[in-house]
Amino acid sequence: MNIFSIKSKVCFDKGSIEYLNTIRDKRVCIITDPFMLKSGAADRIINIFRANEVEYEIFSDIKPDPPIETVAAGVNKMRTFKPDVIIALGGGSSIDATKSIILFTVKILNANGDKYNKPLFIAIPTTSGTGSEVTSFSVITMGTTKFPLVNEEMVPDIAIIDADFVKTVPPQITADTAMDVLTHAIEAYVSKNSSDYTDALAEKTVKLVFQYLLRAYKDGNDMVAREKLHNASCMAGMAFTNANLGINHSIAHTVGGNFHIPHGRSNAIILPYVIKYNANLQGQKETEAARKYVDLSRMLGLPCSSIEEGVSSLICAIKVLIRETNIPRNLKEANVDGNELFNNLESVVDAALKDNCTRTNPRIPSKEDIGSLIKEIYGY
Structure with missing residues (x-):
């Protein structure tokens, strides 16, 4: 028996970022890299949440080819904040790191008796490449070696495919x-x-x-x-x-x-x-x-x-x-x-x-x- 599954809801076409206006009365964590903050790309998300008075925090320590140390830092952030919604903004590195962060946070908290349901996971890619926004794959780096992880729990719930986020890609x-x-x-x-x-x-x-x-x-x-x-x-x-x-x-x-x-x-x-x-x-x-x-x-x-x-x-x-x-x-x-x-x-x-x-x-x-x-x- 073969199984074909598409778990993620996909929001696409120009302006699909407006989907975030449906998020109300939730604690949100935005996971991204420093460039997304510096370039103003993250402002499109932040401005929506500010206008809707949504509580949010930002974890922006993502590095290319995310090392396990970055994932660990993200897990520590999640264990403290315990968001209802996590948004990954960026290329494959940001989305892959977020997947691992969510997976390990849920497992660690529940293993310690601190019941924590998996947060709603929204992925917003800023490159047209990895497809990570709809996959169960994540690649993290230990030393110089890349380790692919595969787990259905890492599939984003919602993918926002808004081409405005890629129009300045070199x-x-x-x-x-x-x-x-x-x-x-x-x-x-x-x-x-x-x-x-x-x-x-x-x-x-x-x-x-x-x-x-x-x-x-x-x-x-x-x-x-x-x-x-x-x-x-x-x-x-x-x-x-x-x-x-x-x-x-x-x-x-x-x-x-x-x-x-x-x-x-x-x-x-x-x-x-x-x-x-x-x-x-x-x-x-x-x-x-x-x-x-x-x-x-x-x-x-x-x-x-x-x-x-x-x-x-x-x-x-x-x-x-x-x-x-x-x-x-x-x-x-x-x-x-x-x-x-x-x-x-x-x-x-x-x-x-x-x-x-x-x-x-x-x-x-x-x-x-x-x-x-x-x-x-x-x-x-």
């Missing part, structure tokens, strides 16, 4: 995050846990990214393109929270974490190589993954008179997006220290194999496969 971050969206969709599409339901969301996501990424990259004031990518990010989140991902993310988690490459950029660099690996056109049998990659090529109107041409067309189209958005073609171009990478290759490979995303990759990788793939991705 071009390179727009590209990096949109390529993260594309990777989410493609990995969910070929996942062992894919279904008709997740495929529909993934297909639409892929189409939207190819149609609108370059428009948003070249003109940040193109609000149609911004809104379409913001919706695509959310839909990709719905797809992969049900279907899971694959080794593209497994490798990105460990390589990106160790070498400080933005997550979306890591995924973009890795994606063409993983598609080639998963398609396995050198194998004796035509693979299901290869057929599905061809389906995407056909949907995008790319040449696909054969399985080989269809897979190659998809890879080439992705490489065009990478080139046109100035994303490095390999890890060497991303300034990864080759000596450091290869000296630590065994631990990097082991971390990728143990990653939760690996279990649903369409092709079962060996340790040697991952090692060879990383060498290829480096540009070895």
Whole structure:
């Protein structure tokens, strides 16, 4: 038996932030990062609560790739304030950290006999990339290693997809995050846990990214393109929270974490190589993954008179997006220290194999496969 679930209520289109006017007579905690306060983005939320005389507090200590220490500080804040509503405002780091903070706060308080029901959780993404606003996934950092957590209790209750929050995102971050969206969709599409339901969301996501990424990259004031990518990010989140991902993310988690490459950029660099690996056109049998990659090529109107041409067309189209958005073609171009990478290759490979995303990759990788793939991705 398969299960498909979309837990989050999604408020979208221009001005959807006005949903917050429905919150009255509640204690609210806003979790965000310092930039959201400095830039004034958080003021849109604060002004609503001030006008409605809603009691609120702010926790703004979120850092990129949220370390476990940040999560612990947030838990201490929650244990004291005990909000009825928690709002995560920001990119994947803010939303991921908030998920972990909520999960650990509820468990700790209840374990200590201090009954505390899970607060209403509202996520407001300010980048069009992670889809974290509708997923059960959270990634936190311990030392230099990123640890993905998966728990249904971390799924936000409400996602507010308001493109006004992404209209000032710089071009390179727009590209990096949109390529993260594309990777989410493609990995969910070929996942062992894919279904008709997740495929529909993934297909639409892929189409939207190819149609609108370059428009948003070249003109940040193109609000149609911004809104379409913001919706695509959310839909990709719905797809992969049900279907899971694959080794593209497994490798990105460990390589990106160790070498400080933005997550979306890591995924973009890795994606063409993983598609080639998963398609396995050198194998004796035509693979299901290869057929599905061809389906995407056909949907995008790319040449696909054969399985080989269809897979190659998809890879080439992705490489065009990478080139046109100035994303490095390999890890060497991303300034990864080759000596450091290869000296630590065994631990990097082991971390990728143990990653939760690996279990649903369409092709079962060996340790040697991952090692060879990383060498290829480096540009070895």
